[in-house]
Amino acid sequence: MNGTDRNGRAPLLLARNIAKSFGDFRALRDVDVTVFPGRITAFVGPNGAGKTTLFHILSGNLRPDRGRVLLDGVDITRFEPWRIAWMGMGKLYQDVRIFEGLSVLDNVKAALLEPSDYSILSAFRLRRFAAAERTRNDEAMHYLEYVGLGEFAKKRGGELSFGQQKLLAIARLLAHGSRLLLLDEPTAALSPVMTENMISLIRKITEEQNVSVALIEHNMRVVRNLASYIYFLHEGTVFCHGTQSCVLENPEVRELYMGLSGGRME
Amino acid sequence: MNYLLHICIMLAIYGMLASSANLLIGYSGLLTMAHAAFYGLGAYVYALLSLHFNWPFWATLPCAVAAGALVGWLFGLAALRFRNETFVLATIGFQMIVYVVLYNWTGLTRGPYGISGIPHPAVFGCRIETVPQFFLFAAVMFLIVLGISVLLCRSSFALSLKALRDNEAAAQTLGIPPRRQYIRAMIVGSALAAIPGVCFAGYVTYIDPTSFTLQESIFIASILLVGGSGNIKGPLCGVLFMLILPEVMRFVGLPDAIAANMREIIYGLLLIVLMYFRPRGLAGEYAVK
Numbered sequence: 001m002n003g004t005d006r007n008g009r010a011p012l013l014l015a016r017n018i019a020k021s022f023g024d025f026r027a028l029r030d031v032d033v034t035v036f037p038g039r040i041t042a043f044v045g046p047n048g049a050g051k052t053t054l055f056h057i058l059s060g061n062l063r064p065d066r067g068r069v070l071l072d073g074v075d076i077t078r079f080e081p082w083r084i085a086w087m088g089m090g091k092l093y094q095d096v097r098i099f100e101g102l103s104v105l106d107n108v109k110a111a112l113l114e115p116s117d118y119s120i121l122s123a124f125r126l127r128r129f130a131a132a133e134r135t136r137n138d139e140a141m142h143y144l145e146y147v148g149l150g151e152f153a154k155k156r157g158g159e160l161s162f163g164q165q166k167l168l169a170i171a172r173l174l175a176h177g178s179r180l181l182l183l184d185e186p187t188a189a190l191s192p193v194m195t196e197n198m199i200s201l202i203r204k205i206t207e208e209q210n211v212s213v214a215l216i217e218h219n220m221r222v223v224r225n226l227a228s229y230i231y232f233l234h235e236g237t238v239f240c241h242g243t244q245s246c247v248l249e250n251p252e253v254r255e256l257y258m259g260l261s262g263g264r265m266e
Numbered sequence: 267m268n269y270l271l272h273i274c275i276m277l278a279i280y281g282m283l284a285s286s287a288n289l290l291i292g293y294s295g296l297l298t299m300a301h302a303a304f305y306g307l308g309a310y311v312y313a314l315l316s317l318h319f320n321w322p323f324w325a326t327l328p329c330a331v332a333a334g335a336l337v338g339w340l341f342g343l344a345a346l347r348f349r350n351e352t353f354v355l356a357t358i359g360f361q362m363i364v365y366v367v368l369y370n371w372t373g374l375t376r377g378p379y380g381i382s383g384i385p386h387p388a389v390f391g392c393r394i395e396t397v398p399q400f401f402l403f404a405a406v407m408f409l410i411v412l413g414i415s416v417l418l419c420r421s422s423f424a425l426s427l428k429a430l431r432d433n434e435a436a437a438q439t440l441g442i443p444p445r446r447q448y449i450r451a452m453i454v455g456s457a458l459a460a461i462p463g464v465c466f467a468g469y470v471t472y473i474d475p476t477s478f479t480l481q482e483s484i485f486i487a488s489i490l491l492v493g494g495s496g497n498i499k500g501p502l503c504g505v506l507f508m509l510i511l512p513e514v515m516r517f518v519g520l521p522d523a524i525a526a527n528m529r530e531i532i533y534g535l536l537l538i539v540l541m542y543f544r545p546r547g548l549a550g551e552y553a554v555k
Contacts, residue, residue: 061435081438091439099432101496101552102425110429111440113422118442120450123421132422157432169436176440 005036012037018067027053029236040213042227049233051216055182059091060084090178094185096165100158107157108140111175147171163194183215187222199225271401278408279462284489284501285415286458292495292552294451295431300357301486303364304334304456306478308463313384323387330460338456342449361480368475380474387468494550503549
């Protein structure tokens with residue numbers, strides 16, 4: 001898994017020997033992970049296995065005690081999250097984290113800002129601002145309609161349902177131009193209908209937007225529907241990884257994860 | 267008449283203070299308790315340069331703004347390592363340091379004796395001395411600061427600040443650098459706070475450290491809590507409420523022996539009731555946390 005995939009593509013994201021402890025608790029122990037472009041990679045495992053800690057390290061929210069993370073071959077281990085975002089990796093938090101006080105449209109427009117827009121002087125470039133604002137409005141509407149939230153553009157972010165907030169968070173990441181999305185439990189706490197919508201959306205963005213996805217998921221139906229490669233984490237280590245059949249039909253995985261001794265893991 | 271104009275001048279000065287603090291408290295979510303320090307910095311820079319070096323108003327104003335921006339930047343570098351409650355404590359600490367420096371650096375500031383005889387500002391060769399003249403001057407300065415605030419608050423810079431205010435971690439996933447943006451907000455907010463300081467010093471012609479205390483910073487923050495923040499009209503409503511209410515209560519007809527204390531109690535109660543029923547303030551968009 002260190003070289004290229006079967007299509008000859010280099011890894012998009014590479015993590016090597018990642019270790020992280022919180023006090024005496026060893027959350028991650030020498031974890032190796034490779035994410036290839038154009039595929040959906042799932043991270044599964046029991047609660048406390050270290051999946052979210054791993055995602056926090058990959059996205060720059062946590063520094064590992066040991067190990068390196070490379071995105072497109074660049075060492076991002078010590079990068080701050082906003083720099084990693086500019087390199088094309090976006091993250092959906094488990095608790096979503098939208099900008100509740102902003103309108104749904106402004107939530108997406110914030111993702112469309114360029115570094116020059118952050119400057120104080122941007123406030124005084126009136127003509128340029130007006131033109132850029134029109135473009136941003138159009139682009140933001142495009143992304144909202146893409147995820148099915150076009151009609152909610154003027155609502156405040158905090159007025160959306162939890163499921164809609166997840167869609168909004170994904171729209172923001174797409175608008176920012178993320179090439180790799182880390183989705184931490186994208187279907188957790190969603191209704192069955194919204195779960196189906198989310199599955200469709202994740203599949204659609206990988207096919208149409210040329211976006212790769214790494215996701216943490218407990219819902220095995222979602223994993224079976226989406227993932228082409230799976231990492232099974234257990235007690236801070238990668239217990240096994242491979243294709244769906246390789247991992248999900250592994251008797252030891254079934255025993256560890258579901259307490260199953262036979263049958264199919266659903 | 268002069269009484270009413272004096273109130274209008276103070277409304278303009280506090281309008282500028284509230285608008286500049288709004289950029290920090292309302293747009294960035296940084297509950298600063300050090301705004302009076304930058305207000306005082308502007309006042310002292312104007313007083314010292316105009317008194318000791320005979321610098322004209324048009325030269326002292328940019329110096330005061332630059333001093334506000336510079337100190338705001340230095341303070342931001344240190345204080346913006348902290349967030350939430352610890353940031354508030356850092357700003358209180360900074361405010362207290364500035365007060366102690368103003369109070370004890372007697373060679374420069376004359377300490378508790380204050381600086382008197384500060385020249386009135388002169389604009390286009392016309393010295394602004396009477397209250398009506400100063401009313402016009404303060405109104406123009408207020409409109410300039412308000413205009414700058416409107417431009418800033420409608421800008422993409424403000425959108426990045428509001429994103430950070432609502433959720434810093436999520437804003438980072440969209441590439442917004444928190445520390446850099448917060449420091450920029452601190453620079454602009456502090457620079458703008460120096461302008462009302464210049465106006466105040468030029469108006470009253472005497473300043474001492476007691477005008478720029480922690481209590482004054484809390485008062486400025488209260489204006490935003492009451493009026494609301496995160497938009498343009500909230501701070502202005504707050505200024506009207508907080509400055510006019512005490513004046514109105516002078517005419518309530520309370521017995522002289524208890525009037526002052528009763529006014530404070532009623533004033534305090536009104537604030538509590540307002541916060542209970544309107545956490546976003548009278549006209550704000552953001553509920554300060």
